[in-house]
Amino acid sequence: MKKEDIIFSDWHRWLFGTAPPAFTGEVAVRAILLFACMLLMMRLLGRRMKGQLSIGELAVILTLGAIIGGGLQNPAMGLLPSLVALAVILFMHRMVNWLAFKYRPVELLEQGDMSLIVRDGLLELATMQQHALSQEQLFGLLRNKKIAHLGELRRVYLEANGRLSFYKLPEPRPGLSVLPRADAPPPAPDGPAHGRRVCATCGHLASATDHAGTRCPRCSADNWLPATQ
Structure with missing residues (x-):
């Protein structure tokens, strides 16, 4: 957006940004779909995610927020890239947990020690x-x-x-x-x-x-x- 396009009294930009008003309804549908996917993913990540988070689990949570932000509000971005990124994060999380279970050095690197x-x-x-x-x-x-x-x-x-x-x-x-x-x-x-x-x-x-x-x-x-x- 160019600086000359920013007008303080432009109420349309304040309410809808540069997207058409119809995108507001699409955002609601996107939010429902991504929320359902997030619930499923949190279930697959395991019970630990509902308790005190480790460093790796906190990194996953922060990454999830960044991933769904674009797919939720960017009209130029489809849902498929966000869903693929969620699947990759889930795979990485499960893989790191498996390696930490098998190998003590990986566990110390990922979670730390007392x-x-x-x-x-x-x-x-x-x-x-x-x-x-x-x-x-x-x-x-x-x-x-x-x-x-x-x-x-x-x-x-x-x-x-x-x-x-x-x-x-x-x-x-x-x-x-x-x-x-x-x-x-x-x-x-x-x-x-x-x-x-x-x-x-x-x-x-x-x-x-x-x-x-x-x-x-x-x-x-x-x-x-x-x-x-």
Whole structure:
């Protein structure tokens, strides 16, 4: 479209674009046909597409949107190219899933692997940095799981689909609170956490001499908080 063809008061262009008004009814029919095809394709892609998406499945969803856009609204484009592209995407998705089932390296390449981000109440900072996961993001996810402090946790895994899996210690030990600083509990008056402090960066539970003006022996940070039990 040339710039001189763009007229602000041209209501026909605002409503129908450059297509004739009759194309509006054709768009409705195209939408019905492509919607039915998409329902069928989503059924054939498998139940995983209805749950938490992997990287490959998210790529399929985004590609599907791009494919049906042209066939839905472009009057110069027929439906057959869109249907062929949908069939190709379905074949590729099924083929990649089959290869991932047969070969572990393909599965790791396509879906990724789980990562350990909490070990015995301590944050694995290098792994968190690798996955661009901040401490506050992790703590927010843990609060959603009713976790009050890191001392409750034996292992926390960041799964390939982005969800957290966690396993608690049989007996919680003093640890770093995951609550916001404004709502953090006061120092314990007695019990195992009394007088104990933890590193606010990695969750290291300090001995009596670790926090006497020294840096954390695990991450070299110098930021100590009262331990929570």
